[in-house]
Amino acid sequence: MHEAQGFSTRAIHAGQEPDPLTGAVVPPIYATSTYKQDGVGGLRGGYEYSRSGNPTRTALETCLAAIEGGTRGFAFASGLAAEDTVLRALLSPGDHVVIPDDAYGGTFRLFDKVATRWGLKYTAAPITDLDAVAAAMNADTKMVWIETPTNPLLNIADIEQLADLAHRRNALVVVDNTFASPYLQQPLALGADLVVHSTTKYIGGHSDVVGGAIVVQDGEIADAIAFHHNSMGAVAGPFDAFLTLRGIKTLGVRMDRHCDNAEVVAEFLAGHAKVAEVRYPGLSTHPGHDVAGKQMKRYGGMISFRHKDGEQAAVDLCARTEVFTLGESLGGVESLIEHPGRMTHASAAGSVLEVPADLVRLSVGIEDADDLLADLRQALR
Structure with a gap:
């Protein structure tokens, strides 16, 4: 799909070409766990097992990448599953992360009660204050985690300035774009390395499906996320992917x-x-x-x-x-x-x-x- 097309055109069409067999304009729900192989290693369309890949999920992931301006998207069983995968894929025990001092409660719980037991360290800082974020960083800081607007205080972080600061310190920038949605804000274009979403929220939009997403541009980061996506297995099921994709059309x-x-x-x-x-x-x-x-x-x-x-x-x-x-x-x-x-x-x-x-x-x-x-x-x- 041509990059110059507008947001809603991409939301309705990216990854959603009419089915070549039937002409169906909506991607079908591939409710299957496994796929027939044409000989050992002979995969049809690259599919072998639905944890590793499912055509309905592929349609959603293609669309997610298109609407966030990324090169690859990944669909998860929940927003927190997506966040956890970011930490496991890109960080190691002993690494340090700066998080917002008014982050979503579930994100705080993930860092404070789960990731710290794995050896991750974090500091909470007001991400509206560039100097405070800089002061919170240290030699072990590998990531700056941003929400903007934040949940629930609606504070606003300057993505471009924080990305510049983090990159000068060789740290990655993750933006939780759930509150804004890709329609209102494009963090990758402002310098972020990864965008995460609870697609349960505005992207799904109808309070009938739970899901999460990661969108990236860099190939090495994408490969690391893809490996952990498959290895950890918290993937979006085909019906959840179908509902989320339906929601995106009207975002x-x-x-x-x-x-x-x-x-x-x-x-x-x-x-x-x-x-x-x-x-x-x-x-x-x-x-x-x-x-x-x-x-x-x-x-x-x-x-x-x-x-x-x-x-x-x-x-x-x-x-x-x-x-x-x-x-x-x-x-x-x-x-x-x-x-x-x-x-x-x-x-x-x-x-x-x-x-x-x-x-x-x-x-x-x-x-x-x-x-x-x-x-x-x-x-x-």
């Missing part, structure tokens, strides 16, 4: 609607008497607004805010919404509300990554904006 139009609604909701919350602070990079008051404007197409569908009346009021608010569903995860067509301190980021309690107790996180869906505002208005009463 552009969905993200535009998510952004439209989030901008309206953020302005409403910013003017509400019960709201102490709104964290949304689309607001001019957000400290990362200018950087986000430089590296993102728009500002996304995620909002966090602090309730002026404290933790219990924040918890009670989450129970009162009717259109916003109380639930973990994000990025689906339906709006969700949650209390990070007691839900998605409970694993960070008592650590330097602990989130404010009065924080509420919204995943703003694609419903009618007036209904979302009415729901928040009554819940904030």
Whole structure:
């Protein structure tokens, strides 16, 4: 497919040529574990066993690479499986990683409770502060891990500047692009070495499939990821790949609607008497607004805010919404509300990554904006 084609054209067509046998315009679900070989070592299309490769997954991986501007994509059983594979494939015991001091709770748990037992070291630093990241690096630093926007505080990291810093120190840069999606942000073009996703979120977009992804440009990195992808085996199944690929087709139009609604909701919350602070990079008051404007197409569908009346009021608010569903995860067509301190980021309690107790996180869906505002208005009463 020609590189000059637009995002949604690539999302709909990359890796998804009509089936040569039937003409089907949607890649079929290859629900098979193994493949007939034409003699010993004679593979048809390179397929031998579906952990190593499956045509439905290949279609998804080709599309993921195309929409992220990479050369190779890899589809996993979950976002954390993708993250774990990055660590195992590219790092060794004794290596050091700088992570955000407000990283996703699951990412923090992976580093703090799993990777450290394997001998990996990490330092949490504010990735909005270039000097702080530089100070956190040492002779063993092999990787800088970036989320932007971060989960759940919506902080913005300057990918280009951090990539330049890391590369001068011979460290790789990984960007978790889950919150922004490939439609709004292209980290590889800004200097990142790898992009990771929970495809469960905006890429899948319908809260009906769990998955993860890695996209890379460098051939050596791709080969290392491919080896561990197969060796560790946390691959996306064919039906999950099919659902994720279906979601990608509408990613552009969905993200535009998510952004439209989030901008309206953020302005409403910013003017509400019960709201102490709104964290949304689309607001001019957000400290990362200018950087986000430089590296993102728009500002996304995620909002966090602090309730002026404290933790219990924040918890009670989450129970009162009717259109916003109380639930973990994000990025689906339906709006969700949650209390990070007691839900998605409970694993960070008592650590330097602990989130404010009065924080509420919204995943703003694609419903009618007036209904979302009415729901928040009554819940904030």
